Amino acid sequence: MESREVQLRQRPVGMPENEDFAVASVEVPDPRDGQVQVRNVCMSVDPYMRGRMVDRKSYVPPFQIGETLTGGAIGQVVRSRDGDFVEGDYVQSNNGWREAFTADGNALTKLGNLTAPASAYLGVLGMPGMTAYVGLLEVAALKRGETVFVSGAAGAVGSIVGQIARLRECRVLGSAGNADKVAWLTNDLGFDYAFDYHGGDLLNHLREGAPDGLDVYFDNVGGDHLQAALFHMRPFGRLSLCGAISMYNDTEPSPGPNNLTMAIGLGLTLRGFIVSHFSHLNEKFRSDMESWVASGEIKYSETVLNGIDRAAEAFIGLFTGVNTGKMIVNLED
Numbered sequence: 001m002e003s004r005e006v007q008l009r010q011r012p013v014g015m016p017e018n019e020d021f022a023v024a025s026v027e028v029p030d031p032r033d034g035q036v037q038v039r040n041v042c043m044s045v046d047p048y049m050r051g052r053m054v055d056r057k058s059y060v061p062p063f064q065i066g067e068t069l070t071g072g073a074i075g076q077v078v079r080s081r082d083g084d085f086v087e088g089d090y091v092q093s094n095n096g097w098r099e100a101f102t103a104d105g106n107a108l109t110k111l112g113n114l115t116a117p118a119s120a121y122l123g124v125l126g127m128p129g130m131t132a133y134v135g136l137l138e139v140a141a142l143k144r145g146e147t148v149f150v151s152g153a154a155g156a157v158g159s160i161v162g163q164i165a166r167l168r169e170c171r172v173l174g175s176a177g178n179a180d181k182v183a184w185l186t187n188d189l190g191f192d193y194a195f196d197y198h199g200g201d202l203l204n205h206l207r208e209g210a211p212d213g214l215d216v217y218f219d220n221v222g223g224d225h226l227q228a229a230l231f232h233m234r235p236f237g238r239l240s241l242c243g244a245i246s247m248y249n250d251t252e253p254s255p256g257p258n259n260l261t262m263a264i265g266l267g268l269t270l271r272g273f274i275v276s277h278f279s280h281l282n283e284k285f286r287s288d289m290e291s292w293v294a295s296g297e298i299k300y301s302e303t304v305l306n307g308i309d310r311a312a313e314a315f316i317g318l319f320t321g322v323n324t325g326k327m328i329v330n331l332e333d
Helices: 047-053 118-122 127-139 158-167 179-188 202-209 223-231 262-266 275-295 308-317
Strands: 002-008 021-027 035-044 073-080 090-093 100-104 147-150 171-176 193-196 214-219 233-241 269-272 302-306 326-330
Touching (some): 002 100, 002 308, 021 308, 035 090, 073 100, 073 118, 090 118, 118 302, 127 275, 147 158, 158 171, 158 214, 171 179, 179 193, 193 202, 202 223, 214 223, 223 233, 223 262, 233 262, 302 308
Parallel strands (some): 147 171, 147 214, 171 193, 214 233, 233 269, 302 326
Antiparallel strands (some): 002 021, 035 073, 035 100, 035 326, 073 090
């Protein structure tokens, strides 16, 4: 079997470009005992992957030049020499950025009966949904009826954060990158207040949307959003630090918020997290989220690009605001 795969051609400087990536054709080996051959149905691109394109130490090792990239993917088994898998099984893996692969069975997660389209297991029912779930309920320790602000609210994580908060009868504010996304947040997802962060002062928006202050800030953006949120937190508020997408393509270190001392007097908690820190909650998350999606209490959106040739375009689109909800690359014919 042949597979086309996306490799890192050179390390991006600033905003990634198509020239930083290359598509190569490789031969996929036949499975040996204990192995499974998989054809991917769809794959994920996620902002955290930008950090792995820089040669520095982090919580995951950097991608190497000439190496096929990795990321979340859903595929179907085409050949199996592992008794736990049969042809046609849907599996979740970290072998994205390629059309097909052979791997040890213990590196795959069998999804069982799908309750939603396969792509949903890369978004609302996958890592982004889990990130929203644990970041809000565990890291931020959300309480019923609080006031929550989420930045990057029209993205894969932020859109789920806001809806979980609404399920907890919270007042929810969100920022997004254009008027259509703002309308989606308020009209479709039930946010109480949303705004385009390109227009007007962030702090004034927060004062308008939450005149009594914020109890929780879920940070996907960093930078000016984090600074504005700090200014508007209520005593003993919690800030869940998930990401800082506004800074991922900076070529020089960005200064941090100049008002961090407010955390002292207000008794604030700022806590960063990685979703893998909470793998013990996987089953509870999937049970809760599948129920919410099936009942319509949680809605989701996907932006889908077709074909491995558009994987780099999809990834770059994360930083230019192309996507509403989860960005997916469809790999089916």
